[in-house]
Amino acid sequence: MSARLHLDWTACDGRGLCAELLPELLDRDPWGYPVPRRPGPIEVPDHLLRHAEKATALCPLLALRLGRPVGP
Numbered sequence: 001m002s003a004r005l006h007l008d009w010t011a012c013d014g015r016g017l018c019a020e021l022l023p024e025l026l027d028r029d030p031w032g033y034p035v036p037r038r039p040g041p042i043e044v045p046d047h048l049l050r051h052a053e054k055a056t057a058l059c060p061l062l063a064l065r066l067g068r069p070v071g072p
Helices: 017-021 046-058
Strands: 003-007 026-028 034-036 042-044 064-067
Touching: 003 046, 017 026, 017 046, 042 046, 046 064
Parallel strands: none
Antiparallel strands: 003 042, 003 064, 026 034
């Protein structure tokens, strides 16, 4: 894994753009808020990194953050 996606649900207003850009990693709850498809941290595989970067950059409320793992 090359990165980890962090969601700030307190900043999010449920527009759903991130879930549209990253359907492999995110789904939407009944109110439109993003939820991870799998429990636990949202690990971003290398082949989805560009999509995650785009979703992070386009989030209107800056509710997404892309972090790089520490270590080898």
